[in-house]
Amino acid sequence: MMPDTRGLSAVRKWGQRAPWWLVLLLGVACAVLGAVIVLQPFTSLSVLRLFIVIVLAVSGVADLASACRSRSARWTVAVGVLWLVTALVAAVFPGLTLRVLALVVGLALVAGGMARLVGAVRGRGDERAAHVLGALASVVFGCLALAWPDVTLLVVAVVFGARTFVFGCARIVEAVRAAHEGGRRENEGVGGGRGWLHGWPRTAAMAASLVVALALLALSAALHRASPSPTAFYTRPASVPATAGALLRSEPFTRAVPASAQAWKILYTTTRDDGVPAVASGIVLVSRSAPAGPRPVIAWAHGTTGVASSCAPSLLQKPFEAGALPALDQIVANGWVLVATDYTGLGTAGPHPYLVGQGEARSVLDAVRAARHLATVHLSDQTAVWGHSQGGHAALWTGQLQPTYASDVPLAGVAALAPASDLTGLVSNLNTVPGGSIFASYIVTAYSQTYPDVSFNRLIRPEAQAQVRGHASRCLAEPEVFVSVVSSLLADKPIFATDPATGASGARLRENTPTGQIQAPLLIAQGENDALVLPAVQQGFVQQACKRGDTIDYRTFPGRDHVGVVAPDSALIPLLVTWTQDRFAGKPAPDTCS
Structure with a gap:
């Protein structure tokens, strides 16, 4: 009209x-x-x-x-x-x-x-x-x-x-x-x-x-x-063994794999934080020239890539860089076997246990179990866990959980690099970090999906809910994250309606802070210019771990920020490789607590 x-x-x-x-x-x-x-x-x-x-x-x-x-x-x-x-x-x-x-x-x-x-x-x-x-x-x-x-x-x-x-x-x-x-x-x-x-x-x-x-x-x-999308490989089979750590399927993997190495993508069984059976994916990589016989294992727990199913490192264009894996060439040169989990919910069906300790640790340990079933790779019982940021949190939980959950995967050492060791401290600091709302969105999404007492709608302001859902749908290492960065720059108020360190969410954050004793030797590395995981917070965690009786080699690196501490030119890299070689050789572990 x-x-x-x-x-x-x-x-x-x-x-x-x-x-x-x-x-x-x-x-x-x-x-x-x-x-x-x-x-x-x-x-x-x-x-x-x-x-x-x-x-x-x-x-x-x-x-x-x-x-x-x-x-x-x-x-x-x-x-x-x-x-x-x-x-x-x-x-x-x-x-x-x-x-x-x-x-x-x-x-x-x-x-x-x-x-x-x-x-x-x-x-x-x-x-x-x-x-x-x-x-x-x-x-x-x-x-x-x-x-x-x-x-x-x-x-x-x-x-x-x-x-x-x-x-x-x-x-x-x-x-x-x-x-x-x-x-x-x-x-x-x-x-x-x-x-x-x-x-x-x-x-x-x-x-x-x-x-x-x-x-x-x-x-x-x-x-x-x-943005990648999970393929049929990541789909849970109709029939899944009840045993955790069972290998369900595998296929050759070539993306970003060094010419001197060969790799496979795996799908395996594990369990979620509440003990519910689940499946997870990962990558197994080994040198082509590795001597015959059992090879020591580096169980890699990757750093933050996102919480959407498309954010699995095995799906991303740069699967090893995405989670900040250090010293890949040295892993290959030493003939070690790299077993890199995607965790549950990345690649496979969610939810993803982002900073949910037991869910992360079980994914790490069960990936090692599953890799032992590959006919083309011979793993020894010697395993060292490496992890950065979120993966550092996972590495600490892996060391804490291993004796009771996977006694068949003994640990020679745990290297936690800029680990998220104090979750309430981390969340309280996110408002001061550029782009901190992106990480906060990952935490809220994972916790509200994992725990029924953590309410997304009560935690997040109504005006910020679309922003948070947008952040949670994008991967940190993919081009779409630019949209999240732009959105976070526009935010003039915190995304939270209430303090996430209080109430049900605060209780869950404290529950997932790794406060248990770790029997394996620990290497904890911290950049002194880290604005995300604060050095003072890390120092407090180390002091408490020393009081619990952990054996810790705590190293700080001047001029290094959160990601820079694992950069190829960081002084941490040769230290990490040497420390791992010594653990596999059975040498006494250094202890800065004493």
Whole structure:
């Protein structure tokens, strides 16, 4: 149904009487607002929300003011009214969740674009081209806003910022022309004139908007396409042995494997934190020139890659770099067998036990058991556990759990590198770490999926829930994480509604802090510039472990941050290799506790 012609006539008469200075003021306001948003998009969610409301309202008024100057005036009115209604909704309901606001603004962009597209049919020459290009850009931008709800405000802000800047400049030109000509061509407008200045600048601007929209669309498609998906290999078989550590299937693995080594991907049985049977995947790697006979094992517990099933290192493009595995070449050179679990819930069906101690440790120990069933690899009983960050937490829990859960997998040593050893301390520190909300999202997602007494909705503010779910759906080592980084930069408030270190979540965090004694010798490495796992917190953990009677070689590394401590040029690497060689050789372990 076409808009009411009587209403349109009234708007047209008002527009014809609108003084040029009013159009100029609206144009300047739009141009300034648009420039501010485009030049400073990373301000805060609340400020961006306010800017969007203002821009929507000013754009709506400007559309109505210039409706009389367009051949497709009734559709310009319709779009102007749409912007005003959207601004009203966003202003009257400031508590709208990000997901709802994304829906409202995204649909408004799509609907506004479609209205302009229909209206372009009645336009002439330059006006029609500008409307078609602008309409298509609006539709594409609206679809992008709907596709990325946790960064919708950034997308919308930049989109509206650019659109509003161009729109404002067009209104300024229109007002200047009207003032210069004394109103003689008041009814022609920028898009309806005959000269180049009457139409082509706006057409070129709309063409540029469409190019940007299509480029972002291509980027969005590329980001989605780059994310891996679990294959049939990771699917749980119909019949699964009740015994943990059973090898279910294996196949050769070649991605990023050194030329001097060969590897296999494995699927095996394990158990979750609550003892429920589960399956997990992993990688087994060994030197091609390793001597015959049983070979010592490095059980690798990888660092944070994410909590979505697609974040398994065996699925990622760089499976060993993704979890920050150090000294891969040295592992191969020593003829050791690398057994690298993905943990449950990564690759296989979830949930993933992110910083859930027993679930991580069982995945590590059962991977070693399963690797023993590979016909092409001969493992000895000597096993050393290495782990970094989340994997350091897993390594500590593996050492703590091994005597009671897997006495058949004796440990020669446990190397925990920048381990998450104090979970309440870690969570309390995340608000001060750039991108800390990403790690917090992983913790909340894993704990709410693992423990029925930990409520996602009670822990996370309603406005942040879309952001947290977005973080949890992306892998830390894949290109899509850029979207999470952008979203975290926009956050002007913590994601938590309540302190996660209290209540049920706090109790679960303390429950999963490794406070039990570890019989195997320990190497704990800590970067002195680590902003994620604080050196003071690590020192406190080591002191308590010394009091429990653990044998600990505690080393700190000046100038090294959380990931830098395991970098190839870190002084830790030769120390780690030598320390492991000595453990396999049965030499007395150094103890810095005494």
